[in-house]
Amino acid sequence: MKKSALQQARAAYKPQLPIVLTGGVKVVEGQPTQSADNQEDIQKLFPNTYGLPELRFEKAPAGESAEPINVGVILSGGQAPGGHNVISGLFDGIKNINRKSRLYGFLMGPGGLVDHKYKELTADIIDEYRNTGGFDIIGSGRTKLETKEQFDKGLEILRELNIKALVIIGGDDSNTNAAILAEYYKAIDAGVQVIGVPKTIDGDLKNNVIETSFGFDTATKVYSEVIGNIQRDCNSAKKYWHF
Template sequence: MEEKKNLIVGQSGGPTAAINSSLAGVYSGAKHYGIKKVYGMRHGIEGLLAEKIIDLDDTLDSTFNIELLKRTPSSYLGSCRYKLPKPEAGNEIYKKIFEILEKYNIGMLVYIGGNDSMDTIQKLSEYASMISSSIRFIGVPKTIDNDLPVTDHTPGFGSAAKYIATSISEIVRDSNVYDLKSVTFVEIMGRNAGWLTAASALAQNKFNDGPDFILLPEIGLDLKGFIKVLDNKLAEKNNIVVAVSEGIKDQNGNYISEDEGNVDAFGHKMLSGTSDFMAKIVKTELGVKTRAIEINTLQRAAAHLQSKTDIDEAFNIGFLGVKAGIEGETGVMMYFDRVSDAPYLSIIRKCDINLVANIEKEIPRGWISEDGFGVNEKFIEYAKPLIMGELSNIVCDGIQSHISSLK
């Protein structure tokens, strides 16, 4: 890429506790490789279309602010869920995007996000090829759902997994306070892939207890059969905790909690109320106390429980994404290639964006228990390294500090 060209970076999709560390990595990489101007698009590609662009030098003007950014949850630049149309010659939306990129002398666009964000990189790079543009397009993965193919894991998953496992261990403690029969359902994010719900198993160690059952979207749920299993378990112990994915399906493949008729911008069906649904059914059928807990957005951006492994890797993959663009790559996503579990080691590589966009990766059946109500050691060996380590907090007035919000 010519030295005079600038870089623009955006964030898209759901926020995480690590996405800003990737942003810090992109900015630091750009400065390391001599890119003079680093712009940020406010609210992703949708903000770029509205020319909502900021100069990141105005806020990331010190090492301290970059460290604050790494510790700041959610998407610092703001996000969007905007689906670009199929690229075609003369398309007005693409013409506008590339006119804006030329106006700001952009030589590289880096987009940090998940499945839908990689769809955006795929389409932009395809259109660039159609019009013989030299602008390079790099995807940096991000999603707590951990459902991107090719990559061993995604930045954001490790910190979310750490939060979920910690919360589950505390919920188990809370559920055991009273001498009565109870079932607590803890709803965890995950539409078609159960990586986050499976992470609840990490709560179990020599000091803490984990959930009694883990219900994953990869396994169709026989609800009547599961209620019988619960009834038998209640004969053995008073208090049961069930980690349940928001996206669990029945044996016919239908979402149990589907919000009929409502979809998002990418056509995904809206889900809600899985834990509440399960709690009401079990209370009616078994006549025991039930509780529904929906962790909801808390699991996405819990910076007070960041995994140091996650934050370090998020920074590095953003930094090396810039390096890939400098070296001439375009239409690629950076990814982790795991070399070793013990000691844990992953290498950052790049792959063709067409291998990633609009494809979801589920938990392998061999990592799920035979009865379908939990995970086995293969999953634990995979996930445990990703939650390791803690970042030192930067505290003000007793509260963890974040970088100042953009106006």
Template sequence: MSTLVEQLIQSEAHKSIFESAVRQLPLPVCAAFGSSSSPQPVAFSDTGRVLSTKDSEGVRAQFPQSVAASGNAVLASAGASGAKVQGKRVAVLFSGGPAAGGHNVVCGLKRVLGPGNTLFGVKAGPKGLLKGSLFEITDANVDFILNTGGFDFLGSDRTKIKSAEQFAQVRETCIRHNLDAIVVVGGDDSNTNAAVLAESLFTGVKADGSGVQVIGVPKTIDGDLQVGDLLSISFGFDTATRIYSEMVGNILQDTSSSLKYWHFVKLMGRSASHVALEVA
């Protein structure tokens, strides 16, 4: 009996009326990338603006190849890219805590890469990258996860990649799967991981001596991954705070009919709780 119930639950998982309806909604995309049905790659141009921080020299010393190549320049969209890219092999992974929007990053990557390129999912975050736990993401996968959930499609963890042995494991994964790029979807710790990986994989991975690109996608519901006017907020924050504020509002309504009770609401957040401020 229990086995039958388990099979029934499994067969009905993620097939609620709500989830089925949100899958029919278009994929939200930035205007620069075109339409939701067929997002397009864009070219970038140098804005002439350079990012600098109080520890710029320390960063340059830690990431000499990355800084030399990018010049810490801020780029802007220069319209649709005319170049047709084929044969690229890209891996995407989630890192850190879950946030709404993670699945749509995967959907966007799959659609913008198109049929001439391959997108791999990394199971269980950075730990899966070390183990080489990759699988090819299909159009059917994308249709199923569109506009849904947080990070459950790939899973996530908080492994820090910092030892020589770990860097060697990642390099081996890149070689085994012939990767051209790795996309890390995560918060500040995860994007630090991405920066360190980018420097480690900058050269000497492929047979011709070239490396593997590492791209960080800013995600955190804490709202503490900001870069002035360039990155006002990371995805996940708006959804989380709207849901929290609805819950707090419901409790507030309830207090008027239960006057003898005090309600204390504890919200997550790091050193500065942007979440608590936004919900309030």
């Protein structure tokens, strides 16, 4: 595909990263966590994963090597600007850990995990989607992960691909999927970490550690710009009515 000058400039943009994420990363465990409310009820629902420690990231010493890691990623629910860059960041991060690390994308949402439909995301693929909107790099879906059969089918392909971490990018339903899946895999000691990434344009994923989600951040800025443009137009073109 031939890219326009604008597309080339967009692809060349490098989002600013915290210093600790620009090279090797060391994870430091902090204090146990708890839910903002209904602690006892939630602990009963998630006895194996409730209260896990807060994780803090620190820059690893130069020259410190790490074992390669295979990671799976799922886009779930409605599309939101920023999803492609979460995947690009995942790719860059695991390659910084070890160049032999591999990233697999499950196709068309959580259903791709259950049905074993996936593709390896290579540098050529990732570079086509950097800084672009949409969820089309691997597609999205709304399959609910709620049965033991689904969990076990997903675990089959995770073990076949030697995937040690599964990242689910989605909204409130999708992160509920992630929480339930993490609880089951922890209960059976599957050896797979499940990470939920908050994505929504609705602004309904927010707590004391999530100031705002991607998607909602873009939506509010776009709407604010449109409203500001209309306001300026009203001031400028006084002979027209605006509805």
